[in-house]
Amino acid sequence: MTSPDVAARAAARRPGRLRVGVVGAGRVGAVLGAALRLAGHDIVAVSAVSDLSRRRASTLLPGVPLDEPDRIAQLADLLLLAVPDDVLPDLVSGLAAAGALRPGAFVVHTSGRYGTQVLAPAVAEGCLPMALHPVMAFTGTSVDLDRLRGISFGVSAPHTLRAAAETLVLEMGGEPVWIEESARPLYHAALAHGANHLAVLVTTAVDLLRAAGVEGGERMLGPLLSAALDNALRYGDRALTGPVARGDAGTVAAHLAALRAVDPHAAEAYLALSRLTADRALAAGILAPDDGERLLDVLADGRGAAAATDDHPRSALGRRPLLVRTVGELDDVRAGLTGSVALVPTMGALHEGHRALLRTARQNADHVVVSVFVNPLQFGPTEDFDRYPRDLDADLAICAADEVDVVFAPDGVEMYPQQPQVRVSPGPLGELFEGAVRPGHFEGVLTVVAKLFHLVRPELAVFGRKDAQQLALIRRMVADLNLPVRILDVPTVREADGLAASSRNRYLSDADRARAAAFPQALNAAARLAAEGGSPSELIERARRDLSAAVDAIDYLALVDAATFEEIDDARWGRFRGEALLIGAVRVGGTRLIDNVAVATPRQLAPRRKMRRNR
Secondary structure: OOHHHHHHHHHHHOOOEEEEEEEOOOOHHHHHHHHHHHHOOOEEEEEOOHHOOOOHHHHHOOOOOOHHHHHHHHHHEEEEOOOOOOOHHHHEEEEEEOOOOOOOOEEOOOOOOOOOHHHHHHHOOOOOOEEEEEEOOOOOOOOOHHOOOOOEEEEEEEEHHHHHHHHHHHHHOOOEEOOOHHHHHHHHHHHHHHHHHHHHHHHHHHHHHHOOOOOOOOHHHHHHHHHHHHHHHHHHHHOOOHHHHOHHHHHHHHHHHHHHHHHHHHHHHHHHHHHHHHHHHHHOOOOOOOHHHHHHHHHHHHHOOOOOOOOOOOOOOOOOEEEEEOHHHHHHHHHHHOEEEEEEEOOOOOOHHHHHHHHHHHOOOEEEEEEEEOOHHHOOOOOOOOOOOOHHHHHHHHHHOOOOOOEOOOHHHHHHOOOOOOOOOOHHHOOOOOOHOOOOOOHHHHHHHHHHHHHHHHHEEEEEEOOOOHHHHHHHHHHHHOOOOOEEEEEOEEEEOOOOOOOOHOOHHHHHHHHHHHHHHHHHHHHHHHHHOHHHHHHHHHHHHHOOOOOEEEEEEEEEEEEOOOOOOOOOOOOOOEEEEEEEEEEOEEEEEEEEEEEHHHHHHHHHHHHHHHH
C-alpha cells in the first residue's frame, strides 16, 4: 500500500508536469488528488469545507495548502472538481462568472451523472473539458489508492481531448471506458443501481437477520454475497438462483408476508426486485413458464397488497387469492399467515353454496384458505370423476370476490405421490345411505379432509349442511381423533326453483331441471306433514309418492338422527330428543342429487302446541 507521505516524497523528486487544483476534499477528490500527485503532478491547493474534509486533505495531501475554489482555479493547469452532482452546475457557472478560470486549463469533473455539457460555461472561457468518473466505492482513505489500480473510469470528452483524458486515467491506475455524452444518465443509473442499492440491500439484510434473532449477520452474509457477486459477474443471468429463479411461488409469498410484518419498505423492495428477477429468469430459460405463471400470480398479488379496511385483517398476500399448487408452497405460505386460519375444502366448480361457506369463513377468521381438488378416492369406478366440472379460473374469480387469501389447487400426484395404503375409516356411520350406495366414498372424503387439516393447520373449517352425512362424519372424525379444528356448518343455499346449489346441477337439461325441482318440494311437503303430527313412516310415504312421478330413481329416503344417521322409526319418534333430518338421494336423467331438510320433532312441537292451547 502506498502512503500519502511516500507519494509526496516521490513526487518531490520528479519535475511537476501539471499544476493541479482540487476543489472538494471529499472521499473522491482527496484520493484522486493523491493519485495524481503520485503520478508526478503538482497539487497546488485544495478546498475543504468541513472539519472531516480538512483532516482528509491533511492526511492524503500533506503539505498542500487549503484555499478557496476561485483562487485554486486561478493557480491550476488542471482544475479537478470533485463535488456533489447537484453542486457542480452552479460551481462551474460561478467560477466562470467570477473570471477565475484560466483559458487553456483542463477542467475535469468526477460526476457520473454529467458529461462535458455541464462544463459549457468553462468551455466558453477557453477551458478544456473532461468528465472522468471513477467507478469505485470510496472510503476516503489511503486504502483507496491501491484500489484505484485496474478500476474503470467513465470518460467523456471532446474527441480532440480523448488521448489526454485517457492518459490521466492511466496515470491514476485506472482503465478508461468511453461514455457517450447522451448515455451518461443511463450509465450512471446502472452503476448507482448496482453499487448503492447493493449497499442498501446488504445493510437491510443484516437488519432483517437481527430481527430474526441472528447476530453477526455480516459474517453470515459475507461468503454468500461474495460468491453471488462473483457468479453474477462471471455468468450473468445464468447465475440466478433462489426461490424466484426456481419458481417457488409459495416461498416468495411467505417471504413477502414475513417482510411486511417487520419492514414494509423492505417488502416493497423485495417485491420489485423479484419481478425483475422473474422476468430475467424467464427470458434466460431458467424459470419454466408454468412455474413462472404461478410466481407472477404471487408478484401481481403483492402489487395490490394493503392493510385491511374491514373487521377482519386481510392477509399480507393482497386482495387477490394466492394460488399455490404444491405442498411445499402451501407450507411456506402457511408459515407466513399470522392469526386464525379458516379452511374451506372444495372440489372446485364453485357456486353460490360455496360462496356462503367462504363468507362464513371470512367472518370467523383472519385468513381464508380454499382447497380446490377433485379427490379421486371418493369416486367409485362407475362414477363421474373425469366428467366432474373443472374451471379453476372461474373458481379463482369467485375466491377473489369473496376475499379468499390462498387457493390450494394441487394435482393428484401432489396430493397422493403414491397410492395411500393408510386411510381414515368412517366406521358404521360411513356404511349407511350414501356410504351404502357409494362404497368407499366416505373413506375417501375423510382421508382427504384429514390430509388437508394437517397441511393447512386451520383453526376452523367450514362445511355445508347439504352434505349432511359428510358433515356428521367429519364432526365425528374431529372428535374421535382429537383434531384441533373447530367445525362450522352453513345452511343449504338454494336456487330460485328450490334446488340445493350443487356443482352437479349443471349436468341437468332444462327438462330434467324442471323434474328435479320436485325433489326439494317433496322433502318440504313431508316436513310440513311432520309439523302437523305426521309419523316418520307417513313422512317417507308422502315424499316417495310425490317423487315417484318426477324422478327416474330414488336411492333412499329416510328420517334420521342428524348426529348419528340412525333411522328414526314410528316407535322412537315420540321419545326422540335430537335433531331430525329427512334425507334423500334421487336420480334425474344421468344426474344424481342429494338433499335434506330439518324436521320438527314431537318434543320440539310440544311447547308450540301448548302455547296455542293457552291462547
